[in-house]
Amino acid sequence: MVTYSFPYGRLVYFVTGNIHKFFEARQILAEYNIASAMLKIKVSEIQDDDIENIAKTGAREAAKTSGLPVIVEDAGLFIDALNGFPGPYSKFVFNTIGLNGILRLLGNEQKREAYFKSVVAFCNSEGTIKTFSGIVEGRISNKIRGTGGFGFDPIFEPKGKVGRTFGEMSIEEKGRVSHRSRALRKFAVWYKKNYKF
Amino acid sequence: MVTYSFPYGRLVYFVTGNIHKFFEARQILAEYNIASAMLKIKVSEIQDDDIENIAKTGAREAAKTSGLPVIVEDAGLFIDALNGFPGPYSKFVFNTIGLNGILRLLGNEQKREAYFKSVVAFCNSEGTIKTFSGIVEGRISNKIRGTGGFGFDPIFEPKGKVGRTFGEMSIEEKGRVSHRSRALRKFAVWYKKNYKF
Numbered sequence: 587m588v589t590y591s592f593p594y595g596r597l598v599y600f601v602t603g604n605i606h607k608f609f610e611a612r613q614i615l616a617e618y619n620i621a622s623a624m625l626k627i628k629v630s631e632i633q634d635d636d637i638e639n640i641a642k643t644g645a646r647e648a649a650k651t652s653g654l655p656v657i658v659e660d661a662g663l664f665i666d667a668l669n670g671f672p673g674p675y676s677k678f679v680f681n682t683i684g685l686n687g688i689l690r691l692l693g694n695e696q697k698r699e700a701y702f703k704s705v706v707a708f709c710n711s712e713g714t715i716k717t718f719s720g721i722v723e724g725r726i727s728n729k730i731r732g733t734g735g736f737g738f739d740p741i742f743e744p745k746g747k748v749g750r751t752f753g754e755m756s757i758e759e760k761g762r763v764s765h766r767s768r769a770l771r772k773f774a775v776w777y778k779k780n781y782k783f
Numbered sequence: 784m785v786t787y788s789f790p791y792g793r794l795v796y797f798v799t800g801n802i803h804k805f806f807e808a809r810q811i812l813a814e815y816n817i818a819s820a821m822l823k824i825k826v827s828e829i830q831d832d833d834i835e836n837i838a839k840t841g842a843r844e845a846a847k848t849s850g851l852p853v854i855v856e857d858a859g860l861f862i863d864a865l866n867g868f869p870g871p872y873s874k875f876v877f878n879t880i881g882l883n884g885i886l887r888l889l890g891n892e893q894k895r896e897a898y899f900k901s902v903v904a905f906c907n908s909e910g911t912i913k914t915f916s917g918i919v920e921g922r923i924s925n926k927i928r929g930t931g932g933f934g935f936d937p938i939f940e941p942k943g944k945v946g947r948t949f950g951e952m953s954i955e956e957k958g959r960v961s962h963r964s965r966a967l968r969k970f971a972v973w974y975k976k977n978y979k980f
Contacts, residue, residue, distance in 0.1 A: 630829050633828035633872070634828075668879055669880070671875075671879035671884075673879070675872045678870070682865055683868050691888060
């Protein structure tokens with residue numbers, strides 16, 4: 587494995603086209619002295635009800651294409667009353683029907699439980715692959731609140747933060763409880779243990 | 784290429800787990816004296832806004848796995864007022880929010896234009912790949928009508944068939960105008976021309 591002359595630790599490449607995702611990841615990884623860079627390459631996403639398979643396939647492909655140690659993260663919002671919709675297709679659903687579409691689908695529904703799930707897949711040029719998942723439970727708010735975060739953040743209230751959505755939190759506050767940060771922390775602990783630097 | 788001792792023509796394998804899709808395809812192909820069989824193998828579907836890529840990837844994989852001449856068909860419902868939702872993810876959307884979800888999203892919206900698109904990808908064991916597409920324009924009905932067809936058929940009224948949904952039509956009637964039949968007819972004409980039998 588190539589070693590990089592970075593101020594701290596080795597460099598992991600976070601494959602995404604989403605700058606918000608990368609900023610969140612960089613923040614968490616830095617806590618563990620792991621340096622990260624955003625790698626914007628196109629990897630194929632499979633259609634699968636299990637986001638772990640989506641992340642894994644992407645990481646394998648990205649590591650093969652780039653020859654670099656990479657992370658691919660896939661996440662979805664799963665709403666109980668909508669049978670897990672929008673799930674693995676959250677990005678497409680966000681880009682088409684948006685936040686208002688979700689609120690309209692739920693209407694006056696009282697059962698608004700939902701969770702975000704994130705899977706982080708790490709793969710290096712030798713083909714070592716490992717996945718880590720994180721979940722945050724919560725509920726869908728009655729209206730859009732806040733402009734922070736991205737995607738469905740302004741309609742998701744994590745448990746224990748009554749009445750506040752991810753959209754109303756700073757990146758640091760979201761990072762303390764989010765699905766993505768939970769998955770990344772698991773990765774970071776494993777990575778530091780297995781890749782000494 | 785292997786020749787099969789079938790009453791008419793060579794056999795094409797239609798890869799699907801959806802028996803309704805297969806029945807529709809068999810009906811159309813039979814008009815062209817092309818025999819078809821349903822092949823139920825799992826092929827990976829990629830996430831792509833273009834269903835042509837989804838069908839192509841699937842056909843290539845299915846032909847490679849089976850060594851048979853195969854068809855993979857992918858289709859989607861694209862609703863103008865919802866920015867093309869549910870599009871390539873129609874099956875997942877149908878299984879989660881269903882017909883009522885679509886009607887709820889549209890509400891009293893007057894702009895109800897939509898179209899179904901089908902792409903048929905043919906691939907044989909030599910890796911020859913060819914795609915054919917078909918579109919049917921129409922609108923989303925105000926309520927669910929009919930029990931025929933499958934998927935979103937009971938809320939889709941094709942143009943020229945005022946006030947009747949695909950769900951209210953027989954398989955023959957739907958086959959005269961549907962997206963799938965249009966793509967399959969193009970395939971059939973090409974296949975008969977290029978694979979003499």
